[in-house]
Amino acid sequence: MPFGEIVCGSPGSGKSTYCYGKHQLFTALNRPISVVNLDPANEHIPYPCAIDISSLITLKDVVEEYSLGPNGGLLYCMEYLEANYDWLEDRLKELGKDAYVLFDLPGQVELSTNHESLKRIIDRLTKQSGFRLAAVHLCDAHYVTDASMYVSVLLLSLRTMLHLELPHINVLSKIDLISKYGQLDFNLDFYTEVQDLSYLEAALSKSSPRYTELSMAIISLIEDYSLVGFETLAVEDKSSMLHLTRVIDRATGYVFVPSRDAKVPSGTIDASGAPTSLLPNTYGLYSSAMGMISGPGSDVRDVQERWVDAKEQWDAYEKMQWRKEGEKIREEAAKATKIRERHPAKVPS
Ligand SMILES: Nc1nc2c(ncn2[C@@H]2O[C@H](COP(=O)(O)OP(=O)(O)OP(=O)(O)O)[C@@H](O)[C@H]2O)c(=O)[nH]1
Ligand SMILES: [Mg+2]
Secondary structure (H helix, E strand, C coil): CCEEEEEEECCCCCHHHHHHHHHHHHHHCCCCCEEEECCCCCCCCCCCCCEEHHHCCCHHHHHHHHCCCHHHHHHHHHHHHHHCHHHHHHHHHHCCCCCEEEEECCCCCHHHHCCHHHHHHHHHHHHCCCCEEEEEEEEEHHHHHCHHHHHHHHHHHHHHHHHHCCCEEEEEECHHHHHHHCCCCCCHHHHHHCCCHHHHHHHHHHHCHHHHHHHHHHHHHHHHHCCCCCEECCCCCHHHHHHHHHHHHHHHCCCCCCCCCCCCCCCCCCCCCCCHHHCCCCHHHHCCCCCCCCCCCCCHHHHHHHHHHCHHHHHHHHHHHHHHHHHHHHHHHHHHHHHHHHCCCCCCC
């Protein structure tokens, strides 16, 4: 059964970078992954692209042909994709029945809040092509630095959840930059857990006094639904990516068990000769998607410490760990070369 993620969010929220980061991480772990670019205006695709909507239709052609602006043109492209769903389905089939596919969407939020084409494409992906999907909705963490921007992100997240009707994960992206935007009014868990929002009233009355009452009414609507919450993401941070992966796996029900003869991921040292699937390596993380989510970064208080309270100390510590890891890998490689020179028949290269 194929699995996948609908990666959506506002322009510049980090969708394509996330797809690239995930492609790199999964490739290093020998976990299957394919990325589908559904943004017809995406001219600089950072990741290796399995399917590219540009081979079906480009925004430039639509704009020229129908004298549309970039936003209208993009909506036309989505409607065109919907009308040519077979084109997408044929290419998805070529990825195999156990594919794990990331769909990188354009940043136009109307696609995931009120336009029907994406919704109908998702419907066909799940019902006709048998995909188990989760929506991964990225929101720039910068928005939590201002109370009224935060309220609009909450509303956007709620609307996207209601429109797409998929298992849904909201993510505060670029959390590594959060300390650059100055002191937050509350700890990060206040923003990620979305619990007692009435505390925002003071900040709202300072930033937009005329609309405080309206904002508070919106807040109480969001609290009534009690659906919105956030994970955090710093795309270059391995533990952040691994944590988010496990949350998404849990939402889709995906369990990754490598085949017995799968290669050990590079950087993993296997001295035991045991089959890869039995090794206590990073693979283990993926075969326990339904278990407890634990480890660094699993608690938003760890994220607060890593990126807000003690960012500089953690940056220095990680740098030192990377240096040590690099040295260890070089030592192991040198040892293996020596053994190979002494016993060429015994050690595989
Ligand atoms: N520091 C930091 N920068 C990030 C992160 N994720 C993305 N960025 C940066 O944010 C910018 C926008 O990222 P993109 O991946 O192009 O965003 P997008 O959502 O695909 O943008 P559109 O396709 O235009 O909607 C780039 O400069 C990225 O390098 C992150 O986790 N941390
Ligand atoms: Mg993009």
